[in-house]
Amino acid sequence: MEYNNLSKLVKKVLKTDQSGNTTMPSRREMTSKIFAFIMLIPGITSIVMTVTSEGGESIFFAISASFFLSISILLFGRKSRLEFNGTEKQLNLKTALWGYFQRSKIVVPFDTLSFELSSIGAQGPYQIKFVDQLYEFKQYTDAKMFISFLYTKYNTTAVETISDWPNKTPIRFAQSELYNSPQVTHDTKKANSNSHLEDEDFNSEDLVFIEIWDRKSLIKLSLPFFVFTAIAGLVKYGVL
Structure with missing residues (x-):
């Protein structure tokens, strides 16, 4: 999936730097x-x-x-951003204070990085968990688009607990989801013989970003x- 195919909402979270790496604010920065x-x-x-x-x-x-x-x-x-470094094939945490005291440390290599997609209620919102981060979207389309982009570009793994909760099922992406803007929905009941979730259209005007920080911290x-x-x-x- 190309970056330009992402929804405006997902682009607010995922940014591309001059090196072509993808960055996003960490929970620490938002806090x-x-x-x-x-x-x-x-x-x-x-x-x-x-x-x-x-x-x-x-x-x-x-x-x-x-x-x-x-x-x-x-x-x-205070800046604290996650960087998906495609050259070094690892997730880094880059911190700085008004452009000074810049530091970077390795969080996890891509071959051990996994995204977990879950649903808080029958109709969402939908949470994406990886390492110690938590991102939340109102619409399933945005949540899966978020994962699909990182899965395609950095060859990570992804699982979901929506179709067969609490079991973790690998997410399978259709070709249209990997190279175009995905239009998908979820089935809250137990999955059938297909282990991936079925596709369905949503109204793009209803896309709402909820939060990417822990409510308890507030x-x-x-x-x-x-x-x-x-x-x-x-x-x-x-x-x-």
Whole structure:
């Protein structure tokens, strides 16, 4: 499958660099972006409180604003991307901070890399798991297109647990799926004599990307905001 045949939604995740390698944001990078946005809330709040407060309170909120906004700026510049290196035939994790401190480490070679496609409900959404990453799509077409592209270009393996859950069944791709834009659906019942899933058309206008990060991490990342709010309240009313 050619990159140009991918849907716009999949292209938002999969990018091609100057070397022709495919890259995508890791869960760590997306978590950093969410944390950066969360840090903006107490940072902006501290700026407002600095202007409206006086004396020691103003100094406290000025320091708080500098602290939270500095963290936000650093996190916005944190890059952590997965790179499918076709030359070295391995998956790498490349990290950097605003273009500096660039590092690259091997995650796994292609011959041991496997994608697992599963469904959360009878009609999705659909999750793709590999190494310690989790990507989620609303439509099955996007999920299988995502896997089909990487399977074709990097000769990886892929399994699904949709047709015969919880057993893992190898995904078989039709020629049209490997070289054109695939139009497929799933069968939530036990598979028949054919171990691959059958094809069906979907409305391309319904394609929606859901998430590529862990929902539980959002709860953990929101804790600093509530802690800061409590401290600010105690300072405001003279408790601290």
